[in-house]
Amino acid sequence: MGGSESISTGEASQDHLYRDAADKYGSALERLARAYEVDPEKRRDLIQEIHFQLWRSFQRFDARCSTRTWVYRVAHHVAASHVLRERRTFSNLVNLEELETLPDKDQGQFAADKRINLERLSMLIQQLKPLDRQVIISYLEAMDAISIGEITGLSPANVAMRVNRIKNILARRFREGGGHAE
Amino acid sequence: MRSDPPGNDPRTIWQNQPVEPSTMTLETIRRKARELHAKTRRELLGSIATPLAVVVFSALGAAIFNDPLQRIAFALALAWALAGQYFLHRGMWFATLPGDAALISGLEFYRREIERRRYLFHRVLRWSIGPVLLAIGALLLPIVTGGIEERGAFLKMIPFLSLLGIWIADVFVIRMRGQRELQREIEELNGLEKESRL
Numbered sequence: 001m002g003g004s005e006s007i008s009t010g011e012a013s014q015d016h017l018y019r020d021a022a023d024k025y026g027s028a029l030e031r032l033a034r035a036y037e038v039d040p041e042k043r044r045d046l047i048q049e050i051h052f053q054l055w056r057s058f059q060r061f062d063a064r065c066s067t068r069t070w071v072y073r074v075a076h077h078v079a080a081s082h083v084l085r086e087r088r089t090f091s092n093l094v095n096l097e098e099l100e101t102l103p104d105k106d107q108g109q110f111a112a113d114k115r116i117n118l119e120r121l122s123m124l125i126q127q128l129k130p131l132d133r134q135v136i137i138s139y140l141e142a143m144d145a146i147s148i149g150e151i152t153g154l155s156p157a158n159v160a161m162r163v164n165r166i167k168n169i170l171a172r173r174f175r176e177g178g179g180h181a182e
Numbered sequence: 183m184r185s186d187p188p189g190n191d192p193r194t195i196w197q198n199q200p201v202e203p204s205t206m207t208l209e210t211i212r213r214k215a216r217e218l219h220a221k222t223r224r225e226l227l228g229s230i231a232t233p234l235a236v237v238v239f240s241a242l243g244a245a246i247f248n249d250p251l252q253r254i255a256f257a258l259a260l261a262w263a264l265a266g267q268y269f270l271h272r273g274m275w276f277a278t279l280p281g282d283a284a285l286i287s288g289l290e291f292y293r294r295e296i297e298r299r300r301y302l303f304h305r306v307l308r309w310s311i312g313p314v315l316l317a318i319g320a321l322l323l324p325i326v327t328g329g330i331e332e333r334g335a336f337l338k339m340i341p342f343l344s345l346l347g348i349w350i351a352d353v354f355v356i357r358m359r360g361q362r363e364l365q366r367e368i369e370e371l372n373g374l375e376k377e378s379r380l
Contacts, residue, residue, distance in 0.1 A: 015208055022204065030201035051206040052214045057284045064285065073284045077291045084295055095370070118199050121192055129367075131374070134288045140196040153287025155378040170192045 017058040017067070022051065025071045028141055029054075032072075035125045035137050036079040042086070050078045069150045072138070076151065080130040093129045096136075096165045102127075117174065124173065135162045229271070236263040236313045243320055251327070255320030259313045266309030289378070293371045300364045303357065311353060318346065 022029075029050055037043040057074045061067075083093075094102065125136055131152060138148040145159040152159065240260035244253045283291050322343075325336050 018208070018211075022206065026204045027201045030204070031196065031199060034199070047204070048206060048210070048214060051204070052211050052218075055208070055211045056215075060284070070284050073286075073288065073291075076288050077283050080288065080292050081295055084299065117195050121195055130292055131288060131371070140193050142193060142197070151288055153289035153378065154374065158374070158378050174190060174192050174195075 014055065014058045014061075017061055018051075018055040021054060021058070021067060021071050025068070029071075029075055031141070032075050032079060032137055034122055035133060036083060037086075038122070038126060046079065046082050049082070050075045053078045065150060069147065072151045076130070076134045076137075080134075083130050092127075094127055095129050096132045096162055096169070099124070099127060099132075100165060100169055120173070121170075124169070132162065135159060136166050139163050139166050226271070230267065232310055232314065233263040233267055233270075236260070236317050240313075240317050240320070243317070247324075249324060252320055252323045255316060255323060259317035259320055262309075262316060263313035266313055270305055270309040289371060289375060293368060293375075296364050296367050296371070300361060300368070303361060307353070315350075 030047060033043050033047045033050065037046045054071060054074050057070070061070060065073075121140075125133055128136065131154075134152045135148055135154070138151060143151075145156045145163060148154070148159045148163070149156045154162070237260055240256040240263065244256040244260070247253060247256070283294075286294075322339075325339070
């Protein structure tokens with residue numbers, strides 16, 4: 001009896017943790033899925049998979065890291081697995097160093113339409129290998145180097161170097177009359 | 183660095199993108215958990231189809247043909263396919279799922295996933311494709327050892343042998359290229375890990 005009580009308490013806590021996380025980070029998770037999957041149908045499946053794995057993961061949540069780090073780790077893990085499953089080859093994915101040298105097809109012009117800019121940004125992210133994607137998504141979600149390091153496992157110095165590269169790439173590609181991305 | 187006008191800032195563009203409201207409820211999630219169990223069962227059944235075909239084919243081959251060497255080859259293919267079922271599935275269905283790995287970083291998880299995929303390919307090659315090739319080899323044994331009198335049979339088998347050649351090329355050439363890419367990716371991640379430790 002005690003066993004079943006503790007199971008139901010555990011389940012309730014798991015449900016509660018999941019509901020809180022889904023409320024707080026639901027939109028960020030949708031954006032994250034957009035960065036990993038371009039096809040709307042597959043993206044919907046990916047989002048469902050992220051939510052499902054997040055719910056499962058809260059069975060083991062022990063507050064060793066913040067809920068935010070936990071949520072992003074699970075989401076990125078699921079999405080990275082998705083990329084590995086969907087793309088059987090890495091030859092068309094690049095890292096940040098390679099992305100810097102790739103020519104910008106749109107010549108750095110900022111389009112008046114925000115939707116087009118968002119598509120360009122999403123396409124740029126989708127060219128990247130999963131680890132660099134994690135860094136750029138975290139940067140776009142306004143995380144600091146320490147938080148990005150906790151999620152990715154890279155040292156803060158390495159994260160700072162990558163974020164700097166990302167800023168330069170984004171500044172070059174989203175330039176409007178000489179303006180720079182932050 | 184100068185700040186952009188809000189409409190030009192990639193962070194603003196990213197964070198202000200329209201998102202669909204989530205339709206995930208706890209009931210949907212529990213249904214997905216049940217579906218996952220059913221899918222795992224289906225995949226498990228699907229994965230035994232090839233070895234089962236090898237077992238049936240080898241058993242028939244061992245029963246029908248009289249050549250002792252051929253019978254031994256069929257028996258070996260049968261034993262290999264059966265042993266493969268044990269080794270191939272040992273641990274395969276208990277592989278870490280993303281949700282269980284939240285305590286490890288993205289770098290570590292990504293490297294483990296790539297290593298797992300690489301290892302799985304070698305395991306499939308050894309325990310699933312190996313017996314298939316041996317069983318086919320056992321079937322072709324009289325042609326190889328029979329000499330000139332079997333030449334007619336050899337000519338008849340050219341279409342089959344061509345398909346077999348294409349399949350082997352796919353497995354050993356194209357997939358091996360994928361393996362090399364995975365290896366390069368692992369080396370890159372190892373380098374990153376080393377840099378991060380410094």
